[in-house]
Amino acid sequence: MRLGKLRQEQFPRDERFEMSKIALGNESLVGSLTPSNKKSYKLTNRIQEGKIPLYSVVFNSIDARFFNCFVSAGGNGINLYNCLEDGGISSLHSYTDEDKEESFYTVSWACGVEGNPFVAAGGVKGIIRVLNVNDKIIHKTLVGHGDSVNEIKTHHMKPQLVLSTSKDESVRLWNVETGICILIFAGTAGHRYEVVSVDFHPHDEHRFVSCGMDTTIKIWSMKEFWTYVDKSFTWKDDPSKFPTKFVQFPVFTTSVHTNYVDCNRWFGDFILSKSVENEILLWEPQLIDNSPGEGTSDVLLRYPIPNCNLWFIKFSCDLSLNYLSIGNQKGKIYVWDLKSCPPVLVTVLSHSLSKSVIRQTAMSTNGNTIIAASEDGTIWRWDAVTK
């Protein structure tokens, strides 16, 4: 409960955080809030997991066998579910931390080298649990973060690598197979406040983007350190002896937002990012090749999301990046079409019983199912209506 409160705090409104005027000729296209209803969803299920707020829900988008599986995290529990064809949800596994203090904020699917499905979850304690959900055992416990973990993301091409962001202002790259902390992204030019979100670049395996409460978004490169990544797979010694490296300088830093940035995702070479300013921005980072750290950002599209100014509300996309869904603090879900320009709102999902904050949504790989994790401990399943 205490933590729930924490997650509601807002960035202090300040004069200088008012949206700055956009320079001439750099206007971005703003989506309209009238739904096109190109696609519609219907509520098919609702599960009360408990009374504990749910912070995270994620579909498996790594392994085609488990495309129907999703995992939720909240409190000290991690639950695995299976979405059935007929709209039902079946529970697969359930894990609880013995420490009641633990409150998981984030969860992500990963994969062992043998292909067995992993789930990595982290929370207020800063400890990342890697569960082998195939064998129902704890595979590794990753200790290293000094404060709560805000997000965990898995590498698309090497699903043994996960990135975790933390309140301790650092981003860490882990190898979940061996339990090694490979790189730490923090320091001189790193984030200056909680790092909230991170995302691997979809095709450049060395890059990722991170954002945080210092209002900046940073793009980092692991290229020079990739040997350490390779080394982490073959490391036989104690993980704590691994020569973990500090990366202190990102290749790009920008502040397209003027407030906490709590979610960002790559969209091709563009970046979708959300701040607590009731909108998601699609922008292009324009890096200058020879001078790392510099560059400009060009905001192209704006997706307004009403009533969405709490921090720690995260959006999700389907695997082919056609749609984006995000909940808001009134319990509504906005589904945007990512392929259209200017942005088109597909639909707004609302229900009279859905009143509390939806912290995160999960879209299935094909975009036909949306799972919403609400703060009142319920999981909502919405399915696309096939016409």
Added chain:
Amino acid sequence: MASGASPSSSATRSDPHKHSTTSQAEKRAPASKEVSAVIDSLKKKLAADRCISIKRRIDENKKNVRGITQSTMRSCMERGGGSYKDGSDLLVKRQRDSPGMKSGVNASDADKSNNHSSFLEDGNASSTTMVQGSSVPVKISLRPIKMPDVKRLSPYTTWVFLDRNQRMTEDQSVVGRRRIYYDQTGGEALICSDSEEEAIDEEDEKRAFLEPEDFIIRMTLDQLGLSDSVLEELANFLSRSSSEIKDLTTEDMNTEHLIQARYEVLMKEKEVSESGDNQAESSLLNKDMDGALDSFDNLFCRRCLVFDCRLHGCSQDLIFPAEKPAPWTPPVDENLTCGANCYKTLLKSNRIPANGTTEDKTGTSSDGAGTKTTSKFSGKLNRKKTKTFPSESASSNEKCTPETSDSENGVQQDTNPEKVSSSSKVKASGRRGGRKRNNNRVAERVSRRTQKRQKKSEASDTDSIATGSRSASDAKHKDNEDATSSSQKHVKSGSSKNSRKNDTPVDDSKNSVKGDDPFSQSNAVASEPCSDGSLRKEEFVGENVCPGGLSEDKSWRPLEKSLFQKGVEIFGMNSCMIARNLLCGLKSCWEVFQYMTCSENKASFFGGDALNPDGSSKFDINGNMTNNQVRRRSRFLRRRGKVRRLKYTWKSAAYHSIRKRSTDKKDQPCRQFNPCNCKTACGKECTCLLNGTCCEKYCGCPKSCKNRFRGCHCAKSQCRSRQCPCFAADRECDPDVCRNCWVIGGDGTLGVPSQRGDNYECRNMKLLLKQQQRFVLDAYRKGDKLKFANHSPEPNCYAKVIMVAGDHRVGIFAKERILAGEELFYDYRYEPDRAPAWARKPEASGSKKDENVTPSVGRPKKVA
């Protein structure tokens, strides 16, 4: 990048089209409505362009995304179909057989989903059905798998090394302290800082014009022509769309000028089309010296003689001493030359080839005083040259034309040419009859343009008018006044505007020969070194003729000129020294020499009848005057633009608080010294006098000032009793002020070890020490190593506040003989009632306490 490029590229494409449609409108004076309509249409066009570019980029990205997602999908599939024994694939199995749950959920779900489908259509459906449907939420009844407790890490174990986490005394660390480095290309000292509160460049950046803004300015002015109403409207529009303008009245003016200037820059860019030669170098050289010295003035502490001193802070007032030291003259060997280009060698070598006439000899030999002869010499030579080498003069025509035309410009504007004292000039121009007609035309054009531009620059450049009129009145050439001031203004405005993009003077002169573009024309005039109007023209003629180094680059850039002036101040009329020390790599000795003779000529003209025999002092004064004026302007600029960011807040705050404290209490013995800026001997209004301090060597006033501390006349190491005025006034002897005590002949020790061996200076007054019963120094935050010296009621040292170079410092002096390795103690002088127990004297009697209170230590006292 792409976004920036796209609007402009499309703009150029549509340029001719637009132009033809509005060509009629160009003739009329554009009404404001019309202007705004044009601007609006341009704006719409920009927006549309932007929209198209966004769409294009999104589409490109979409293709990109499709490829990526397909490949990830494929990899997911591969992972799914991995080579895997069925037995180990437990999660799949679990997926398949979680039937009990599934069916149970399903039964209630089947009709529920039907209900819900209706809810989706209208969100306000009756809640009763809903409750019925959702009142049976699926309960999970799985036995959870326990994860054993793991201890969390303490935050300090993952401490991230950051600058701000460092704990180090500020004195010793460079963190938080600005690092100042010298920027080679920009030619100035810059601050390299990693402090987080840096909003430095914001203003500069905002003022810069973005490409779309450029586009609008260019298109509107192309269509409607340049007029006030258009400018006003543009300023309006841009200020509306860019948020940076705060101050309406003045800023409006500024934007207008900016727009105009920007338009000119744009036009010039078009014309010049990137001559693309060493930009960095020229940008440095085209700065005038005040610009180049601006950062120096801001960052260099004139009292501590270091950059970024921590005691006095940055951006102190610039105070220049009223009396300048006499130019330094090195022991000169008459025959010693400074190099291959030394004027002495060149003069000798020139004498033979340049037909050894008598005039020539007199002209060259009379480098010191004979200015008239020089001009005559140049005139004659010129004549000779035009006669004997017609082909060469034609080839040098290119370079000659702008100058000569300009000189005639001056002549034209004269109401009475006979009055012009430089008769040789008239002669020279008269002789060149063949070219005159042509030149006349050019001159006319120039004059027309100068007049036109004069009007414009009047508002923006009041400074230059001031200097112009001043120099003109100096010259006492009433008839020439108009011409000089206008051309000077021209130079000023031209150089200030063109400083951004400057091309080589050769280019300019070529342009001006063509004479088709007003901007390049003005540019050519601007790049000429004729800071003093048409009177100098003659010298150019002379210079043209001169063989040797002059031929390729005869223009003196403003920086070079001001460096030359400084050189004259420092070295006198010694071209070898000036060239070697100040203009190294820029000008050869020979060039400097020629320039010097030219400026001497000028000085003689300026001086009129009162020709100063040595010539240099005249020049000095003249240079000084203009110098001061420019200084004032640069101060102004700094106050507006830069000072804010250069302020070192905590430091200067402390400084001011000390000062305030000292002024509050008039009877303070320690008063903060602030140099005064008096130009003559200090009178009643001298700030030092008002503040109750002596004038120091840092003050502007001359040495004869009555308020100055005179120093002592003591013999060496005799300054240890009240007989020494320095000692009596609690001042450290200053070799600049005192006569003898510091100057030690022979042994070269300069007295420091013997006299001050027992004296450690505690900088910045940070000791916990009650000095003079007024201040308490606290070494909690700062201090040097002596802050670790302990208190003792029977100390072997005493502390004394002395004035060292205008600042109060605490000196620790030996009270008795101290052997090496002995611990130093001094009396902290605690107040008797507040002293901690350990600080009390062992026999804490009343009489001893009294002794403590009385300032036995702080007051001057004989050293044991």
